[in-house]
Amino acid sequence: MQRLTISLDDELAEAFDQLMQKRGYANRSEAVRDLLRRELGESDLASGHSKECVAVLSYVFDHHERQLASRLTGLQHDHHDLAIATMHAHISHEDCVETVILRGATRKVQEFAHAVIAESGVRHGEVKLIPVQSKPGTALWRRKS
Template identity: 45%
Template sequence: MQRVTLTLDDDLVRDVDALMHARGYQNRSEAIRDLTRSGLNRLKTEAAPEATYMGALVYVYDHGARELSKRLTRHSHDHHDLTLSTLHVHINADSCLEVALLKGSGQALQQFSDEVTSSRSVRHGQLVLIPET
């Protein structure tokens, strides 16, 4: 491990300290290491969209919305080669949460995610990509 000296403005240090306390990091170095890893991972994903990634697509939708369940199932079947597993949870009388574990090119996973999360009555959605390494 190498020691690196950084100069940060006061506002940025306050933001790092707030993150450190909110997430329970033991020190600034741990917080900055995680932020650096996250930023580098995002840049790698943008630079190499054809590379293979593991992904988790999490979304919440209104299960009572007309034909939505059928459309979401159709999206999954159209991209069956990307899907490793799915989890379906009934949150309440109106909402369901699904988690799709995916594997494929970053570009294909992002396209699938965009199709699902932009569907009408999908309330929340987020894709997390992790390089296959």
């Protein structure tokens, strides 16, 4: 464990404390650790350093839209190696929300998620990638210290 001392101007320190409070962090160290992990993880994904990832894909769609529900299920079956779990909820008479957990090669996971998001009738599509192989401290599984 290393101890870092950082200097912040008053305005930034105050904004940071407010953010911490809003997000429910008990202390600055945990908040800084999370910020660093997120940045390092995104950097690993962007640079191609993390070849494997897990991801959470979510989107809303109208199940009345012609063939859309079966197209989405078909896409998941075509990529059953990537799409490891799906949760579906009916949020109104027309609309459904689905969350798909993906796991596999980062590039394939991204391609699959973007193909789903690009389907006509899919709205509010978002994918969050989490690196599996990455720099120490940013990996999915934390070593116990």
